[in-house]
Amino acid sequence: SFELTQPPSVSVSPGQTARITCSGDALAMQFVYWYQQKPGQAPVVVIYKDTERPSGIPERFSGSSSGTTVTLTISGVQAEDEADYYCQSSDSSGTWVFGGGTKVTVL
């Protein structure tokens, strides 16, 4: 099995940029998806296939990839962006894994 590693927490002031990394050996060959989860709610996909943004997701959310590390960037962070963020990917056998999650705190 493979693992995805995320920092447990990221703190950012309103209007600044938050960057959340996700690392894993399989990421050089597999797409990554990013989910936002607010307390008491189901997750919502904010980035898919490394860099694509679903309709309805604000443009301040973007994704990038470099080797075995992918990054979710939130530009111009707003208070409503405070949430847990999870990366997700799969291995070649079709097994999916989530990262441990990153709590984004807006100061």
Place this chain on the structure above:
Amino acid sequence: QVQLVQSGAEVKKPGASVKVSCKTSGNTFTNYEINWVRQATGQGLEWMGWMNPNSGNTGYAKKFQGRVTMTRSPSITTAYMELSSLSSEDTAVYYCARSGNSGYDSWGQGTLVTVSS
């Protein structure tokens, strides 16, 4: 937009089984895989497995193999996840999620399963 509606909360004793349902709206039930994800209180998301509603094919995370069964009833556009030999460590919110081109694009509201003697 498709909606996934799950069955209500369950309380089970250790050793028992639980079966959670996930009903999808619309007429696209057989076009997208259904995945199951669980989340213990204060913990992260844990992928359990997937099911193809058209063929019935499944794939389970190694951790749950032998203990989880995912099935479906196309006639009522409902997917099911049954977990057996429950222990307190299985206490969690269980989600079904539709797997589309943009990832898990629709989620159920979650079903709390509590395992307690």
